[in-house]
Amino acid sequence: MEDFTGKYSIIANALSRRFGNFTAVDKVSFKVKEGEIFGLLGPNGAGKTTTISMLSTIIGITSGSATINGKDVGKEKDAVRKLIGIVFQDPSLDDELTGMENLDFHARLYGVKGKEKKDAIAKVLKLVELEDKANKQVKTYSGGMKRRLEIARGFIHNPKVLFLDEPTIGLDPQTRRKIWDYVQKLNKETKLTIMLTTHYIEEADELCSRVAIIDHGRIIKLDTPERLKDSLGGDIIRIGSDAPGRLAELIRKGKFTVSVKERGDSIEVTTKNGSEAIPKIIGIAQKAGIEVAYTTLKRPTLEDVFISLTGKEIREEGASDTDQLKRNFRFRGRR
Numbered sequence: 001m002e003d004f005t006g007k008y009s010i011i012a013n014a015l016s017r018r019f020g021n022f023t024a025v026d027k028v029s030f031k032v033k034e035g036e037i038f039g040l041l042g043p044n045g046a047g048k049t050t051t052i053s054m055l056s057t058i059i060g061i062t063s064g065s066a067t068i069n070g071k072d073v074g075k076e077k078d079a080v081r082k083l084i085g086i087v088f089q090d091p092s093l094d095d096e097l098t099g100m101e102n103l104d105f106h107a108r109l110y111g112v113k114g115k116e117k118k119d120a121i122a123k124v125l126k127l128v129e130l131e132d133k134a135n136k137q138v139k140t141y142s143g144g145m146k147r148r149l150e151i152a153r154g155f156i157h158n159p160k161v162l163f164l165d166e167p168t169i170g171l172d173p174q175t176r177r178k179i180w181d182y183v184q185k186l187n188k189e190t191k192l193t194i195m196l197t198t199h200y201i202e203e204a205d206e207l208c209s210r211v212a213i214i215d216h217g218r219i220i221k222l223d224t225p226e227r228l229k230d231s232l233g234g235d236i237i238r239i240g241s242d243a244p245g246r247l248a249e250l251i252r253k254g255k256f257t258v259s260v261k262e263r264g265d266s267i268e269v270t271t272k273n274g275s276e277a278i279p280k281i282i283g284i285a286q287k288a289g290i291e292v293a294y295t296t297l298k299r300p301t302l303e304d305v306f307i308s309l310t311g312k313e314i315r316e317e318g319a320s321d322t323d324q325l326k327r328n329f330r331f332r333g334r335r
């Protein structure tokens with residue numbers, strides 16, 4: 001780890017979970033700093049929900065260990081439960097009750113009473129801007145409003161650590177941004193440590209201070225989004241030309257690139273500063289009498305990081321949010 005001297009809210013030590021012979025989570029280790037937003041990014045079935053479920057004491061650990069604010073998730077379940085809030089991947093509100101009643105029920109479950117309860121409910125409703133809707137039945141809420149209410153409910157008992165499992169799954173991009181704003185506000189205003197799972201690249205990139213990339217139950221890389229992206233070596237330029245082989249050779253000789261790869265008719269160049277490299281490349285081509293058909297410049301995303309580490313995309317071919325929701329619905333029974 002780097003030179004961090006503060007406290008860790010979550011420590012996972014070779015945490016594993018098997019279902020029969022199948023290893024869903026395979027010796028994951030990480031430390032989440034107090035007050036940070038830490039993300040687990042990975043494709044369907046990577047082991048994100050299973051990891052969060054172990055940390056929040058919902059399912060048992062097969063091997064390894066983990067602590068929340070120093071409390072052991074295997075041995076001190078009650079103490080851990082008092083410290084945490086959870087927002088599940090699957091909706092878990094009571095549709096027939098009003099937003100207020102849902103919050104009230106949850107507060108009582110955690111022993112929050114009287115004026116403290118009233119204040120807590122008012123505070124969380126304000127934070128997610130649902131004061132107007134508080135006395136309406138949840139079945140009249142939009143998907144985004146339900147999500148906001150669930151997040152509000154997750155921290156009503158003033159937890160130290162909040163787990164959000166796919167907080168924006170199935171929501172449209174605009175609502176997703178709104179939720180990000182609330183999560184950031186919550187993190188800033190209450191210094192709450194947040195651990196979230198997501199398979200949305202942008203969500204991990206925009207929201208998380210650090211991201212663990214998880215695939216097949218293993219953490220394959222863990223760092224800040226910036227450093228993960230930088231690890232690819234820089235910007236990616238694609239150049240179409242009538243002589244890709246010759247041009248690639250000439251670009252390599254220029255020595256301003258990290259790598260030059262031929263990809264069919266085009267060339268893929270990785271370089272520290274893409275916008276400065278493009279005119280250089282065009283200059284080289286012109287001098288050699290090679291015609292450049294097009295150039296494109298792309299800053300690497302966490303998706304590119306994932307592809308370079310695993311050879312595949314995070315999003316399964318053709319899998320939509322609806323497929324994802326259906327799939328999760330099938331798994332509902334397991335909690």
Ligand SMILES: Nc1ncnc2c1ncn2[C@@H]1O[C@H](COP(=O)(O)OP(=O)(O)OP(=O)(O)O)[C@@H](O)[C@H]1O
Nearest residue numbers: 019024042043044045046047048049050051199334
């Ligand atoms: N109760 C269970 N019994 C058997 N297998 C399970 C159980 N729960 C999870 N699994 C398997 O463990 C693997 C990890 O599942 P998990 O739900 O943790 O993935 P995930 O990363 O949260 O995926 P998603 O993005 O779809 O939510 C999957 O292959 C899943 O089928």
Ligand SMILES: [Mg+2]
Nearest residue numbers: 048049050089
């Ligand atoms: Mg999941």
